[in-house]
Amino acid sequence: MRRSTRAAAALAGVTLAVTGVTATNAAAHNKSAPGYGFTKIRKGVPDSAGHFTVTSPDVRDNGAFPASAWADSFGCTGPNQQIRLSWRGAPKSTRSYAVTMFDPDAPSGAGFWHWLTWDIPPAVTTLGPTPPPTAVSGTDDAGVTGYLGPCPPSGDIPHHYEITIYALDTPSLSLPPTTPATVTTFTMSPHILATACLTAIAAR
Structure with a gap:
């Protein structure tokens, strides 16, 4: 007993x-x-994945988004300027990179994907407003192609937006830009060698 x-x-x-x-x-x-x-929810990055470093001249890790990066939709009127990124220390076996921005605090039951870009060449270690010619700008959860800045519900808790660089073992995910965000991340998951992440915060 x-x-x-x-x-x-x-x-x-x-x-x-x-x-x-x-x-x-x-x-x-x-x-x-x-x-x-x-x-x-179960994360899409395997436990075996390594880590490298990402920085931005626009926002520090766990810092607030600059006004220039806020969305121009969902009740916000920001310039929606894409956050600039730079990374180093990825595995030498990297064959391409992908970038995402995800809001796990969105009251949707499954978070909210704000930004997805993949098929970034392995020689590229910075990302500005214009992606490399071979890169694919994906469709976010709002149905928008490219970057969509933060615009959390008014009066809600602070939202923590996870900006992640993925080092992948494949040169291409072979996905069209219209691929749903969840399908993109599901397809990418088994190819992840390492990640670099910074978190930016927004509230209103």
């Missing part, structure tokens, strides 16, 4: 860890975002 009780308690602990992290964190989330809970 004692053994069964201990097993049940252990199972309950595992269930809590998987579904809600901790009761304390859940309570904190509920206080900061009334009406919306949080759910965990």
Whole structure:
């Protein structure tokens, strides 16, 4: 009987860890975002992936987006200027890069993809407003091709936008620009050698 009780308690602990992290964190989330809970989804980057470094002259890691990078839609009237990026330290076996910007705090049940570009040549280590000729500018969750800046709901919690560079083992994902964001990231997942990520924050 004692053994069964201990097993049940252990199972309950595992269930809590998987579904809600901790009761304390859940309570904190509920206080900061009334009406919306949080759910965990499986990440698209394998645990075996390495890491390298990305920086931006426009935003520091865990810093606020500049006004120039905000969206010109969803109630925002920003210039929607793409964040500039530079990276170093990727694996020598890299055959192409991809870039994404994802908002895990969007109240959609599945986050929100703001920006996807792939098939960036391995010799390229910077990205400005104009992508390399061979790169593919993908379609985000708003149906827009190219960069879509932040515009979180007014009065919502601060949103943490994950800007990620992926070093890939393939020269091309062989996907058209109209490919849905989730299909793009699913296709990319088994090809990821390493990633570099910075987080930018926006709230209004």
